[in-house]
Amino acid sequence: MSGHSKWHNIQAKKGKADAQRGAIFTKIGREIAIAVREGGANPESNGKLRDIIAKAKANNMPNDNIQRSIKKASGELSNVVYEEITYEGYAPGGVAVIVDCISDNRNRTASDVRHCFAKYGGNLGTTGSVGFMFDERGVLVVEREPGSDEDEMMMIALEAGAEDVKVDDDVFEIVTAPNDFSTVRENLEKQGITFLSAEVAKIPQNTVAVSDPDTVLKIQKMLDLLEENDDVQNVYHNADLPEEEEDE
Structure with a gap:
């Protein structure tokens, strides 16, 4: 897990500062749809849904929006069927990238993700090509x-x-085993602790230092383009980028 703390904290801060709240809420709504389909609309009996509600609250998603998403998922799943898809590949500089998506059109999403990689000199790999590094x-x-x-x-x-x-400097990052995440989160919530972000993430085992300015710029533009895509839920990478580039 070497080097992951700076990486994840920057992601969390970037997410909190993101002005495009509507896009974030849409993506969380898709996660809610998947959770409701798999485990029902009652958070009391659906641990995955409880976790996503906590993530929604950490992103300042209003409770009305959360409840509307749950009701929509309960009543309209027959109209739109979402599936979870993960893509793996490399950005310039040998940086490993994992892209988690939720999509109602696999062909469109695959084409979009491939375009994001290719536009900035990356290349999409096969399933499992970089996953073992996280x-x-x-x-x-x-x-x-x-x-x-x-x-x-x-x-x-x-x-x-x-x-x-x-x-x-300004955050605590609490790390749990994936299966303990819900229990730890709920135990901390009972003590009045609130979160800037709360999710099960893919953490790089090691990071790749990138210092060449052109390569850094290409990587950042590629990551930004992926994150802007409506079908993309999360983008994970093992790049150790200069902080000023990461925060731009």
């Missing part, structure tokens, strides 16, 4: 208030069932 982990990012006690947060998180806590 580990699935639950990641809960909590804002670090001035003067907050690192040891206390570590103790609370570990008692809640977390594996580890990473400390950054």
Whole structure:
């Protein structure tokens, strides 16, 4: 999990600063549709739906929007059928990239994702070509208030069932095993802790340092183009990019 903390915190901050809330809510709505189809519309009996509702709240999605998405998923699943698809490949500089999608048209999504890779010098690979370089982990990012006690947060998180806590300048990153994510999140919520982001993510085992400005720019443009696509839910990569480029 070397080097993942900076990578994920930047992603979380970028997500919180993203002005295109409507696009984020649409993507979360698709996740809700998948969860409702698989486990029903009652969060009490559907752990996956509870996790997505927590993710929605971390992204400031209004409760009315959440409930509307659940009702829509319950009543209109026969009209639109979404499927989860994962693409793997490489960005310039040998950077491994995983793209998780939810789509109602597999051919359109495959074409769009392939275009994003090709436009900036990347190439789409086969299933499993880079997935082995990443580990699935639950990641809960909590804002670090001035003067907050690192040891206390570590103790609370570990008692809640977390594996580890990473400390950054302004956030705590609580890491869990994928199967423990829901339990840890709910235990922390009961103690009044709120999250900047809350999801099971794919964390790179190692990172690839990229310093050439042209390569950095191509990678960032490729990642941005992927993230702007309506069918793309999450983009994971193992690039260690200069921070000023990542935050632009």
